[in-house]
Amino acid sequence: xxxxxxxxxxxxxxxxxxxxxxxxxxxxxxxxxxxxxxxxxxxxxxxxxxxxxxxxxxxxxxxxxxxxxxxxxxxxxxxxxxxxxxxxxxxxxxxxxxxxxxxxxxxxxxxxxxxxxxxxxxxxxxxxxxxxxxxxxxxxxxxxxxxxxxxxxxxxxxxxxxxxxxxxxxxxxxxxxxxxxxxxxxxxxxxxxxxxxxxxxxxxxxxxxxxxxxxxxxxxxxxxxxxxxxxxxxxxxxxxxxxxxxxxxxxxxxxxxxxxxxxxxxxxxxxxxxxxxxxxxxxxxxxxxxxxxxxxxxxxxxxxxxxxxxxxxxxxxxxxxxxxxxxxxxxxxxxxxxxxxxxxxxxxxxxxxxxxxxxxxxxxxxxxxxxxxxxxxxxxxxxxxxxxxxxxx
Numbered sequence: 001x002x003x004x005x006x007x008x009x010x011x012x013x014x015x016x017x018x019x020x021x022x023x024x025x026x027x028x029x030x031x032x033x034x035x036x037x038x039x040x041x042x043x044x045x046x047x048x049x050x051x052x053x054x055x056x057x058x059x060x061x062x063x064x065x066x067x068x069x070x071x072x073x074x075x076x077x078x079x080x081x082x083x084x085x086x087x088x089x090x091x092x093x094x095x096x097x098x099x100x101x102x103x104x105x106x107x108x109x110x111x112x113x114x115x116x117x118x119x120x121x122x123x124x125x126x127x128x129x130x131x132x133x134x135x136x137x138x139x140x141x142x143x144x145x146x147x148x149x150x151x152x153x154x155x156x157x158x159x160x161x162x163x164x165x166x167x168x169x170x171x172x173x174x175x176x177x178x179x180x181x182x183x184x185x186x187x188x189x190x191x192x193x194x195x196x197x198x199x200x201x202x203x204x205x206x207x208x209x210x211x212x213x214x215x216x217x218x219x220x221x222x223x224x225x226x227x228x229x230x231x232x233x234x235x236x237x238x239x240x241x242x243x244x245x246x247x248x249x250x251x252x253x254x255x256x257x258x259x260x261x262x263x264x265x266x267x268x269x270x271x272x273x274x275x276x277x278x279x280x281x282x283x284x285x286x287x288x289x290x291x292x293x294x295x296x297x298x299x300x301x302x303x304x305x306x307x308x309x310x311x312x313x314x315x316x317x318x319x320x321x322x323x324x325x326x327x328x329x330x331x332x333x334x335x336x337x338x339x340x341x342x343x344x345x346x347x348x349x350x351x352x353x354x355x356x357x358x359x360x361x362x363x364x365x366x367x368x369x370x371x372x373x374x375x376x377x378x379x380x381x382x383x384x385x386x387x388x389x390x391x392x393x
Contacts, residue, residue, distance in 0.1 A: 020086050020113075022056055023079040026106045026121065029061075030099045032074040033092075035254050036065035038226050039072050040092035051089035053137045054112070056082055064139070065092055070223045071140040072230075073255040079107060087134035090117050098127050140257040146243035147215050148208035149183055153231060153251075155203035156238045159190050160228045162201040162384045165350040167221050168194035175263030177221045183207075183242065184214035191268050195389075197347045198268050199354075202383035208239075217242050218265055223258040230254050271387055273363050273372045280309050280362040281333035281376055287314070287360060288352045290328045291345055294318040297326045298345045304391055305345040309364060310338050318345065341367045341390045351386045 033052070041049040046068075055062040059081040064073045102108065102121040111118040112131070119127040151159075160179075168176035171194060180191040188205045192198070227249060231238065234251040241248045248257040294305050298318035308315040312334060317327040341364075351373055352360070357380025363372035373386040 020056065020082060020084075020111075022061065022082055022110045022112070024061060024076065024108050024110070025079060026099060026102050026104065026108050028076040029063075029108060030096075032061075032063045032076050033096045033099060035074040035230060036063055036072040037092055037096050038065075038229065039067045039070045039222070040065045041067040042093070048089060048132055048136050048138075050091060050093070051132055051137070052092035052095060053087060053089045053134055054110075055085075055087040055134075057085040058082070064137075066138055066140065067222075068138045069220060070226065070256070070258040072226065073257075074253060086112070087137075088112050088114070088117065089132045089134050089137050090129050094129055098129070140246060140259065142241060142243050142246050142248055142257070144243050144245075146241045146246075147183070147212055149188065149240045149242070150206040150208060151188060151203055151238050151240065153234060153236060153238060155188075156227075157231050158381060159188065159201050159203045160224060160231065162354050162381060163190045163192045163199040164224050164228055165354065166192040166194060166197050166199035166386075167224065169221065171195070173263075175218050175261050175265055178218045178261045179221075179224050180265045181217045181219060181242075181247070182214065183216075188240075191265070193266070193268055193271075196344065197350070197389065198271055198385075198387040199351075200268065200272075200385045201381065205240075215242050216265070217247050218261040218263065219247055220258055220261055223247075223256060227256060230256070271370065272385060273365055273370060273387070278336040278339070278364045279334075280314070280336070280364060282314060282360045282362060283330070283332070284352060284355055284358060284360050286330045287316075288349070290314075290316040290330065291349055291352065293328060294326045295345050295349070297324050302391070303344050303346055304342050305348065306340060306342045308338070308340045309334055309336070309362070311335055336364070339364050339367055341371065342392065343371075343388055344391055347388050351388065355384070355386075356380050 043049040049067055053064040059077050060075055061078050062075045106121040109120045115131055117129045117131050167179055171177055182189040186205055188203045190201050234253050236252045239250040246259055294316050297320045298305050305318045312331055313329055314332045315329045319325045355375055357375035358377035361374040361376035370387050370389045375381055
């Protein structure tokens with residue numbers, strides 16, 4: 001658990017004009033800066049969003065970055081303690097670039113005043129960066145109480161990686177530009193869709209305190225993508241706190257807080273085809289290789305690929321505006337009626353890239369209706385479901 005000192009309650013009026021000196025190890029600071037730098041905004045309107053907040057108390061240096069919607073916090077231990085506490089903001093990207101250029105294993109000395117930060121790594125290396133007072137730095141605080149859940153790192157990583165690709169990007173339906181988390185009956189369900197494909201995955205969670213009614217939260221796309229990067233490198237369980245307006249994820253090496261998206265997320269369960277439809281068992285490796293080769297010609301204009309499910313065989317073909325054609329066939333386990341469907345090849349590759357099982361179970365019904373894909377065989381997740389809408393070529 002990251003120990004974050006709340007400087008708002010500690011009265012940031014402790015920021016004074018005289019300089020404060022701190023000493024940190026270059027590797028530890030660089031790691032912390034990399035964790036939080038993903039949300040730093042190069043804003044011309046609100047300059048402080050391009051800054052990172054450095055907060056000091058005792059032996060602890062807390063590094064915070066925010067874009068006013070998503071906030072990331074990482075904490076490191078300094079080489080020497082300081083008396084009192086203070087906070088200041090410095091340009092985030094510049095500080096990161098400075099730390100990258102300094103010698104490995106170096107001890108970095110900061111001399112901080114209200115307007116300037118001097119950085120020294122050796123007797124011959126010195127940088128001076130401008131600084132801003134920390135009072136105007138926006139922080140996300142969960143004022144209201146919320147429901148707490150605990151999920152293992154392994155389940156958290158799998159859940160996010162299996163569903164994140166299906167989120168919309170800059171969709172006018174703003175609530176689709178994120179992932180729906182639903183907590184109910186000790187289960188966390190993640191749902192993501194952009195209207196063309198759907199991903200759903202489940203994970204077990206522990207409820208902290210008394211379990212209440214089911215909880216839903218639409219987490220913004222940017223926060224999800226940051227979590228995907230950070231969780232894989234973290235250790236231990238993830239503690240999730242959900243309130244009406246915010247969600248916070250606490251790990252041992254970082255804390256991420258974000259505002260939730262408003263809106264009514266669509267009822268995606270009704271889009272899942274009937275499990276009793278016609279099934280085709282397809283080798284994941286052969287299918288991925290065939291799609292990769294077909295993509296050479298399918299990348300133009302519509303990105304379409306045609307799948308022909310024949311008795312015991314799948315044919316994968318693509319064409320382009322010059323009437324060039326790629327076609328490949330390989331054996332599958334299928335004995336139903338012939339079905340020919342067309343898909344955006346990128347959508348299929350996104351699904352195939354997150355499925356880890358030896359085979360893929362296709363549930364087919366009508367060429368004009370969506371298809372359900374599930375893991376089949378060894379090494380896959382039984383909880384993940386994927387739905388892809390067909391297209392007309």
